[in-house]
Amino acid sequence: MSARKGRAALMVFCGLVMVLLIAPALVAVPMGFNGRATFEFPPQSWSTRWYENLVTDVTWRDAIVNSFKVAAIVAIVTTVMGTAAAYGLARGRFPGRGAVMALATAPMIIPIVLVAIALYAIFLEQKMVGTLEAFVIAHSLIALPFVIVTVTAGLKSLDDGLERAARTLGASPAVAFFTVTLPLLKRSLAVAAALAFAASFDDVVVAIFISSPEFQTLPVKIYSSLTDTVDPTVAVASTITLAIAALGMAVAFVVMTKRGVEGDAAR
Amino acid sequence: MSIVQRVGHAGAPSRPAGPGGRALAALFSREFALTIPALVLLGFAMGYPLATIVERSVTDFPGGSGAFLDNYKWFFEEELNRVVLLRTFRTAAIVTLACLLIAYPYACAMTVVGWRMRLVMQAAVVAPLLVGTMTRNYSWVILLQDKGPINDALGAVGLGPLHMIGSLSGVIIGLVQISLPFIILPLYASLREIDGRLMGAARSLGATPAQAFTRVYLPLSLPGVVAGSLVVFVVTLGSFITPALLGSPQQSLLPQLIAQQVNQLLAWGRGSAMGVILLLVTLLLIWVGSRASRGSAALSGGGRR
Numbered sequence: 067m068s069a070r071k072g073r074a075a076l077m078v079f080c081g082l083v084m085v086l087l088i089a090p091a092l093v094a095v096p097m098g099f100n101g102r103a104t105f106e107f108p109p110q111s112w113s114t115r116w117y118e119n120l121v122t123d124v125t126w127r128d129a130i131v132n133s134f135k136v137a138a139i140v141a142i143v144t145t146v147m148g149t150a151a152a153y154g155l156a157r158g159r160f161p162g163r164g165a166v167m168a169l170a171t172a173p174m175i176i177p178i179v180l181v182a183i184a185l186y187a188i189f190l191e192q193k194m195v196g197t198l199e200a201f202v203i204a205h206s207l208i209a210l211p212f213v214i215v216t217v218t219a220g221l222k223s224l225d226d227g228l229e230r231a232a233r234t235l236g237a238s239p240a241v242a243f244f245t246v247t248l249p250l251l252k253r254s255l256a257v258a259a260a261l262a263f264a265a266s267f268d269d270v271v272v273a274i275f276i277s278s279p280e281f282q283t284l285p286v287k288i289y290s291s292l293t294d295t296v297d298p299t300v301a302v303a304s305t306i307t308l309a310i311a312a313l314g315m316a317v318a319f320v321v322m323t324k325r326g327v328e329g330d331a332a333r
Numbered sequence: 334m335s336i337v338q339r340v341g342h343a344g345a346p347s348r349p350a351g352p353g354g355r356a357l358a359a360l361f362s363r364e365f366a367l368t369i370p371a372l373v374l375l376g377f378a379m380g381y382p383l384a385t386i387v388e389r390s391v392t393d394f395p396g397g398s399g400a401f402l403d404n405y406k407w408f409f410e411e412e413l414n415r416v417v418l419l420r421t422f423r424t425a426a427i428v429t430l431a432c433l434l435i436a437y438p439y440a441c442a443m444t445v446v447g448w449r450m451r452l453v454m455q456a457a458v459v460a461p462l463l464v465g466t467m468t469r470n471y472s473w474v475i476l477l478q479d480k481g482p483i484n485d486a487l488g489a490v491g492l493g494p495l496h497m498i499g500s501l502s503g504v505i506i507g508l509v510q511i512s513l514p515f516i517i518l519p520l521y522a523s524l525r526e527i528d529g530r531l532m533g534a535a536r537s538l539g540a541t542p543a544q545a546f547t548r549v550y551l552p553l554s555l556p557g558v559v560a561g562s563l564v565v566f567v568v569t570l571g572s573f574i575t576p577a578l579l580g581s582p583q584q585s586l587l588p589q590l591i592a593q594q595v596n597q598l599l600a601w602g603r604g605s606a607m608g609v610i611l612l613l614v615t616l617l618l619i620w621v622g623s624r625a626s627r628g629s630a631a632l633s634g635g636g637r638r
Contacts, residue, residue: 069542087510105481150367150371155364155368159364166368170368178573180571180612183386185382210374288467288471289574293577304467
C-alpha cells in the first residue's frame with residue numbers, strides 16, 4: 067500500500083469519526099418539530115407547539131431559570147474563590163502546598179455518584195434538599211477544580227517579573243495584583259468562569275439527587291421527562307443548547323482562524 | 334477583594350527569621366490565607382460529606398445493628414454484587430479499548446494535517462462537550478430505540494433489527510461516543526510532543542515504516558495512551574446517566590446499584606460501602622496508571638540513548 071493511499075484511508079476514517087462525534091446530537095432538531103408526542107424518528111407530522119411549551123410550561127421555564135441562576139452564581143463564586151486559591155498556590159511557599167493542590171482538584175477524580183450521595187446525605191440532614199443554596203454549594207465543588215487548573219496554567223505562562231517590578235516601584239501587593247496581574251490574567255479568568263458555568267449547567271447526576279419537585283434544574287427536568295414521559299419538549303431544549311453551542315463554536319472558529327492567519331503572516 | 338487587601342497589609346512587614354518560625358509564619362502567610370475560602374468549601378462540600386459516607390458504611394446496617402465491616406462483607410458475599418462489579422469493569426474495559434482504537438488514528442492524523450484542518454478536527458472533538466450531557470444521551474435514546482434510525486438502516490441492508498436500547502451493547506455504544514473527546518484531547522496533546530524527525534531517522538537507518546512506527550512512535554506515545562485510557566476507564570466506571578437511560582435494570586452497573594441502595598432501599602450503610610469501594614478502586618487505578626505512564630516515559634527516555 068502506497069503512503070498516499072494510506073493517508074487517504076486515514077482521512078476517510080477521520081471523516082467518519084467526525085460524523086460519529088457530531089451527527090448524533092443533531093437528531094434533536096427534527097424531533098423538536100414532532101407533531102405528536104412520540105420518539106418516532108423521523109417524525110411523521112410536524113408542529114411548533116413544543117417550542118411554545120418550553121416557554122409556557124411553568125416546570126420547563128422554572129427549570130431553565132434555575133439552571134441559569136445556579137450556574138451564574140457558581141461561576142462568580144468559584145472564579146473569585148478559585149483565582150484567590152490558584153494565586154496563593156502559585157506564589158506561596160507554605161508547607162502542604164502540594165496537599166492543598168491535590169485536595170482542590172480531587173472533586174474531578176471522585177466518582178460522581180459518590181459525590182452525589184455524599185452531598186445528598188448532608189443536605190438531607192440539614193433539610194437543604196431542593197434549595198438554591200444546596201445547588202450552589204454542590205456545583206461550586208464540581209466547578210472549583212476547573213477554575214483552579216485554568217488560572218494556575220494562566221499564572222504559569224505569566225511573567226511574574228512584572229508583578230515584582232510593580233512591587234519595587236512601590237505598589238502594595240494588593241495594588242500590584244489588581245493593577246498588573248489581574249488584567250494580564252483576563253483571558254484565563256474568562257475561560258475559567260465559562261468552564262465553571264458550563265460545569266454547573268451540565269451537571270445531571272448530583273442535581274438528580276439534591277433536587278426536589280419544587281426546585282429542579284434543566285438537566286434534571288430533561289432526565290425525568292425522558293424516564294417518565296414521552297415529551298418532545300426535551301428535543302426543543304436540546305436544540306436550543308445545540309444552537310448556543312454552535313454559535314459559540316462559530317465565534318471561536320472565526321477568532322482562531324483570524325489569529326491563525328496572523329500567525330502565518332508573522333512567520 | 335477585602336481579604337486580599339487586609340491580609341496584604343497585615344502580611345507585608347517583617348517575617349521571623351528562624352527555620353521553625355519561618356514555617357509557622359508561612360502557614361499564616363497571605364498566600365495561604367488566599368486558599369482558605371476554597372479550603373472551607375472543600376471541607377464543607379467534600380470532606381465532611383465523604384467522612385459521613387465512610388462513617389455510615391461502618392455504622393449503618395439494614396437490620397439496625399451489625400459488626401464494623403458487615404456492609405463490606407455483604408458486598409463481597411452477595412453474588413449479585415460480584416456480578417455487577419465484574420460487569421462494570423468489563424464494560425469500562427470494552428469502552429476504553431474501543432475509544433482507544435478510534436482515538437489513536439484520529440489523534441495521529443491531527444498531528445500531521447495543516448492548521449486549518451486541525452482546527453476543524455479539534456472543533457469536532459470539542460463540539461460534543463459544548464452540546465451537553467443530556468442532549469447527547471437523549472440523542473442515543475432516539476437513535477438506538479427498536480424502531481429507530483439505526484435499526485431502520487440495519488434492516489435496509491438485512492442486518493437488523495437488533496435490540497440495542499435496554500441492553501449492555503446500547504450502553505457501550507453510547508458510552509464510547511460520549512467518552513471519545515476525553516481520550517482524543519489528552520492523546521493529541523501527547524502525540525503532538527513527539528519529534529517527527531525521529532521517524533525519519535529510523536527510516537534512514539533502514540527501518541520499514543511499520544518498524545519505525547512500532548519501535549519508535551508507539552513507545553513514545555504510551556504516556557498519552559495511558560493517560561487518555563485512564564480518564565475514559567475511570568469516567569465509565571462511575572457513569573450513571575448513560576447506563577440508566579440506555580441500559581436495563583437487569584444489567585445495571587455499580588453506580589446504579591449505589592443509587593438504588595440509597596434512593597429506593599434507604600440502605601445508606603450498604604450504598605456508602607459500595608461508594609467507598611468504587612472510590613478506592615478508582616484511586617488505585619489512578620495510582621497504577623500514573624506509575625505506568627512514568628514508567629513508559631522512562632522507557633522512551635531510555636530509547637534516546
